[in-house]
Amino acid sequence: MSLLQIDNLSIHFGGLVALDGVSFEVEAGTIMGLIGPNGAGKTTVFNCITRVYHPNEGSIQFEGQELLRLPPHEIIRAGTARTFQNLELFSSMTVLENLLVGQHSSFHANPAEAAFSMPRSRAEERLGVERTNEILNFLRLEDYRDVMVSGLPFGTKKRVELARAMVSRPRLLLLDEPANGLSRGEVKVLIELVRSLRDQLGVTILLVEHHMGLVMAVSDRVTVLNFGRKIAEGTPSEVQRDPAVIEAYLGDTGA
Amino acid sequence: MKLPNVGLFRLVLLLAAAMMVLAIACSSDDDDDGDGEPTEPAAETEAPSDGDDLSFIPEDTTGITDTEILIGSHMPLSESSAAIFGTQIVPGMQAYFAYINETEGGVNGRKIRLLVGDDHYLPSDTNTVVRKLVEQDGVFAIVSGLGTAQHTAVFEYLTENNIPDLFTATGATLFTDPITRTTFGYNPNYVQEGNAIGTYIAENFPEGTRVGLLIQNDDFGNDGKDGIESGLEGSGITITTTETYEAVNSDMTAQVQRLRNADVDVIAAYTLPLQSGSLINNARSTLDWDVPIIISGVSADPITILLAGDAGQAEGVITTAYLTPTSQTEHPGIQKHIEIMAEYGGGADATNLSVYGQSVAELTVKVFRDAGQDINRRNVIAAAEQVRDFLCSVCLGTINLSPTDHRSIETFSFAIAEGDSWVLFGDLVSYESTP
Amino acid sequence: MIGWVLLGLFLLFFPYLHTWPAASSFLDSVDNTTGLGIGGTFGVFQMTTLGVWLVILTGLNILTGYSGQISLGHGAFVAAGAYITAILLDQTATPLVVAILAAAIGTAAIGFAIGIPSLRLTGPYLAIATLAIIVSMPQFLKWDKVSEWTKGSTGIDLPSADVPTFLGLDRFMDDSQWLYYSVMVPAVIMTVLAWNLTRSRIGRAFIALRDSEIGAQQMGVNVSLYKTLAFAISALYAGVGGGLFAYTQDFVSPDSFGIFQSIEFLVVIVIGGLASTLGSVLAAIFFVYQDGVVLRLAELIGFPERLRWAFFGVGLILIMIVAPNGVAGLVQRLKTLRPATVLEMLRQARPSAMISRLRNHPLAERLGLGRRDEHDPGDEES
Incomplete structure (x- = not known):
């Protein structure tokens, strides 16, 4: 099939x-x-x-x-994961934060866990950063990790969007x-x-x-x-x- | 940047736990307190002070120096439609104090200085500005604090701290009934005024007259309605319809239409100038309805006549007044007021509200003068409770106060719209309770 | 880290500063020159109200700054929290903490309920709908069916907060100091929680929604749920803030929460900084202390205090142009600011550029005054 x-x-x-x-x-x-x-x-x-x-x-x-x-x-x-014809990046966030949103569906900490920074929330944050680093390395974007997306050149933005799609595996x-x-x-x-x-x-x-x-x-x-x-x-x-x-x-x- | 979440998390848990323990323990403690003692601090201080004993008020001279008496007030000066009150009353007060300071060297050699906190007609801001006046500026007393909800926000604070709270600018009954020794009202209360209006209707309209009410949906309107009902009692005239509105709404078209449909013979209204104007305009112009209209003295301002629309529409509308209107230019008190405003008013006009400001200032000066050279918070209250037959230069009736009567103005007259002003008519109506 | 410790110590000992002569005369001299209002017991009260507004503004910032939904009627949520607390304290023997928790939960539920119909509204329409809520709130509070609890237009007058005698606390602090700690402890906790929340997957989902709704949705953010969640969390903060408000003011009435005040909330978070915890703190500081400072300024340069809002209007527009992320954003930027950048900014300072910056400001955009949203997938759906 x-x-x-x-x-x-x-x-x-x-x-x-x-x-x-x-x-x-x-x-x-x-x-x-x-x-x-x-x-x-x-x-x-x-x-x-x-x-x-x-x-x-x-x-x-x-x-x-x-x-x-x-x-x-x-x-x-x-x-599944996708990219967009006209970029749909979160422009007021850094590359790292964009990729963390890309993993939104992989994580499950609820608002209370997040607010109190409970173990699950912290573990997920750590894992999220790890996975982000992996994919950024793979796409040779590691230098841009903490840069605001809005300031990146167009071609780089496209790669960031690709990274954001790939980070959800x-x-x-x-x-x-x-x-x-x-x-x-x-x-x-x-x-x-x-x-x-x-x-x-x-x-x-x-x-x-x-x-x-x-x-x-x-x-x-x-x-x-x-x-x-x-x-x-x-x-x-x-x-x-x-x-x-x-x-x-x-x-x-x-x- | 590192996330300091771990440390903060522990800190938060610790703080939360500590707070829980503390707060739960404390609140149960509060309950114990509540069972044992009266919860109202006001009642606590009142209880031992029956009769003339004011010894619970310290002989505090905060705000008094050899050359000055510093007082404060809270008024809406901006950010609210109620600012029309503050921005006219304050110049009236300031002008009169300046006049006394200039021509008489103040009171007993001390000049009066008034600080006004703009509370934007917001009770929480009243709290802030009054605390600032008391704690930071160190005022001797609060004079003419305006607004029912606004003054309620600081009433308890002033009472607990035994700060003279003189001549509040509201007709609400809650500050003077029951008596709080440090607080004095100024305006005639709406229940008394309503009673006068009710009595007027009972005397001037035949039995079986159908009365329609238009009232603001708050204490102002409800007190007025209670008063009117008491005035009508036993006359065979009843209120057949009551229409209400919210203060934010100034268009009375629907309410007036419903009064018309209810076929009332006379309308009595507890409305502010904006709504009074709309009421008159809709009845006369839109509905071509010549119904007699009686409105609360709160609307007894030329602006109401102006808002009523084309010339003559307000003609014959009846209201109450407790101060001489500025339109009576031949009145010596008004002539003097216009002079004072011109000289000390800082450019502000003489209006019915500046007249109000001056009248409060006159009573304040009278009380401070009576308190004598050694003025302090205790003897100023004593002096206020001894005011008898005081007739201010613009008042219609005398003011009498006593340990059992903290209501200042209790005498008023009826007035009728003629041309662009209100003209007094008939006998004075007095509710004076101090013999 | 040292900064945090110093801040903590300052907050911890602030209510006692004015009892120490040297510090007290310093605070008073600051007040005399700037009009701030930080000295004496009044200074403690001001700081206490700062705690109250901090909670409320932090909540509004979560809704407007993070999730990008504009509420012009946030005072209505504050009112709900204040009334729930006041009613419980007035008519039952509920302990304060329980009353405030009840206010938090109750108001969050109201926020959630209001959030659901709001899903159909965006930008200016949502702003108008929330405005309608604050406008109709006084009528609701005076409604016959609820006035038994709300005391109608009279409002609820609570006994003023006294320091409890438990543990001999009354020997260490007076009423004003007690009030300070009862507000500041929850305020700090709520701020830390917001700080954590906004830096978690939840907070990032809110920003994602604001930046690109379709992008967020395709990354797995349940748009409806998160928009409503932002409303609920924001209302929860307003509930706690309202509860603290009722406790510190010991009086609530339908007049306590004006329309103008709700608009002022929005103005100060834009000035402080949208989508930033520091921004909320600065907003609260501004909200509490500007009155005194402006008054002092008015005295000094002789401008009428009534023109305050004209002054703010100009200030707000300048901030929106120069610092779209508010004063908090400016603070962040100062760290990296180089002379060349300043020159570049000045070079670009043409009227057209300024107007476009103004139109691109997130708030202007949300209010439909800025550039149009490019995609609205719902439009094409059959």
């Missing part, structure tokens, strides 16, 4: 059909790229998985669990346009990084991306959406040859 299994996902906003019966699967340990011209519904799929949107129809099974039955804040506890990582706004050099580094996340930390990745170079370089499989429907799926090279895909991209002046 696949790690993530999406079946017949449909959603419409008023009269606009954003997704129309989309189905695909992501196998554990793979990197799946989700591409398509502007407005194809890529981010909508994302937002359905993370419960920002509630689809009209369909099912999303993660490790056999129906995600659509969970409230949005419990998605991360199921074992997800089994499925959802990356929403990670290359967006990065320079050519930074994208190269990103390609290595995405691979190493999968190879060294064993996380499965679902990637929404405009940047074809990145998608084709890292994805094991690619799913292509257009106008809310899946039009192709396969390995990067298969998809690149698919006439429907070529048609969709040629027809779309924006891509």
